[in-house]
Amino acid sequence: MVKSSLILLISLISTGLVGCAGSQTHVTTKPPVESPSPGDKDSNLTFFGVTLEQADEVGRPIWKVRAKQAKYTKEKQIGAAQSPYGELYQDGKVVYQVQAQMADIAQDGKQLFLKGKIVAIDPLNGVVLQGNELEWRPKEDLLIVRKQLHGTHKQLQAVAQEARVKTREQRMEFSGGVIANSLEPQLQMRTEHLIWRIKEETLIGDRPVQMDHYKNNQITDRGRGDSAEVNLKTKIATIKKNAQIELLDPPVQVASNSMTWNLNSETVTTNSPVRVFHQAQKVALSANQGEMKIPQKTVYLTGNVYSVGERGQSLKSKTLTWYFDKKLVEAQGDVVYRQADPPLAFTGQKASGDLQAETIVVNSDGSGKKVVTEIIPQDRKVKN
Numbered sequence: 001m002v003k004s005s006l007i008l009l010i011s012l013i014s015t016g017l018v019g020c021a022g023s024q025t026h027v028t029t030k031p032p033v034e035s036p037s038p039g040d041k042d043s044n045l046t047f048f049g050v051t052l053e054q055a056d057e058v059g060r061p062i063w064k065v066r067a068k069q070a071k072y073t074k075e076k077q078i079g080a081a082q083s084p085y086g087e088l089y090q091d092g093k094v095v096y097q098v099q100a101q102m103a104d105i106a107q108d109g110k111q112l113f114l115k116g117k118i119v120a121i122d123p124l125n126g127v128v129l130q131g132n133e134l135e136w137r138p139k140e141d142l143l144i145v146r147k148q149l150h151g152t153h154k155q156l157q158a159v160a161q162e163a164r165v166k167t168r169e170q171r172m173e174f175s176g177g178v179i180a181n182s183l184e185p186q187l188q189m190r191t192e193h194l195i196w197r198i199k200e201e202t203l204i205g206d207r208p209v210q211m212d213h214y215k216n217n218q219i220t221d222r223g224r225g226d227s228a229e230v231n232l233k234t235k236i237a238t239i240k241k242n243a244q245i246e247l248l249d250p251p252v253q254v255a256s257n258s259m260t261w262n263l264n265s266e267t268v269t270t271n272s273p274v275r276v277f278h279q280a281q282k283v284a285l286s287a288n289q290g291e292m293k294i295p296q297k298t299v300y301l302t303g304n305v306y307s308v309g310e311r312g313q314s315l316k317s318k319t320l321t322w323y324f325d326k327k328l329v330e331a332q333g334d335v336v337y338r339q340a341d342p343p344l345a346f347t348g349q350k351a352s353g354d355l356q357a358e359t360i361v362v363n364s365d366g367s368g369k370k371v372v373t374e375i376i377p378q379d380r381k382v383k384n
Contacts, residue, residue, distance in 0.1 A: 045072040060092040062138040063112050079104040088136050095167040096143060097121045112136040120145055125198055128152045129163055141168050155232050157181045170198040185235045185263040186214040201232040213263060222246045223261055235264040250324045251279040254292055266294040281356045282310035297324040309355050313339040327354045337362055
């Protein structure tokens with residue numbers, strides 16, 4: 001309770017240390033210098049060597065703030081503190097160190113407020129938060145840093161409008177125009193709300209999120225979805241709901257309801273229905289599940305695989321391997337190939353070739369099943 005403490009301080013300044021009755025707040029100062037301004041409703045006092053302390057019910061500190069000098073007015077209480085330095089406590093231990101060149105300070109016995117160019121440092125894990133406002137609510141175990149927030153850590157750098165830190169949980173929530181860059185893997189995430197579980201080394205985007213993956217400072221692939229989770233330790237991202245990953249070279253898009261993106265091995269896997277589209281080759285595939293190996297530029301699909309080319313040529317099979325660079329597909333199991341011009345259909349157990357160029361060879365599997373060729377009359381529509 002700064003107001004009552006400071007009123008007592010003004011009347012009992014010769015004691016040097018003053019405690020507000022019924023409160024755990026203490027204010028230590030050197031003698032004030034009064035600088036009244038004619039016509040000013042507030043009496044202005046300047047204190048030197050100010051220390052604000054607040055303790056909990058059992059006497060453990062919950063914050064300490066020191067400043068070289070600070071001004072006091074009836075309306076603003078303590079404000080314009082020079083070089084304030086503070087320590088925020090949880091369970092009697094320092095959880096954040098706070099400093100600024102200049103800041104306005106306010107407290108009410110339950111919360112501490114700082115306004116100015118604030119830097120807050122977590123001495124345990126090295127997180128540094130910079131912003132223009134800081135609010136400490138020890139009973140809620142909540143530190144808020146807002147307004148042009150910039151956070152840095154050996155694993156992560158982030159900008160946002162606000163960060164909310166649960167110190168006991170080692171959990172941080174960024175909100176408002178969040179852009180987070182992890183150093184390893186080299187990944188940028190953009191969203192409106194991002195949760196960082198510091199101990200677990202995990203980032204969770206529970207709103208629509210976009211991700212850019214870099215290699216040698218160049219974007220190689222992108223991901224997006226309605227939600228995502230990135231494990232910075234294993235370098236694995238899980239994208240859910242309207243998940244999509246886009247490669248730049250070759251220009252391939254993979255879409256599914258849920259995908260696992262291993263940023264270390266550069267593989268994408270999904271056990272959900274998946275669609276793959278090659279923009280340059282104009283070939284689209286769908287299946288029950290699949291895996292893409294980005295360095296090998298290869299896709300493996302299983303279950304109800306259906307492939308279709310630009311001119312309506314199609315290939316059905318149980319499994320299929322697609323080699324992007326070779327423009328080669330290899331299909332197995334109940335293969336059906338159809339094309340519109342000339343109108344033909346082949347049925348067999350294996351097929352391979354270039355679907356885009358319509359050079360598909362259908363074979364039997366050696367079990368005695370023969371390849372069936374169907375010549376479709378011009379007046380018949382090709383059925384997929």
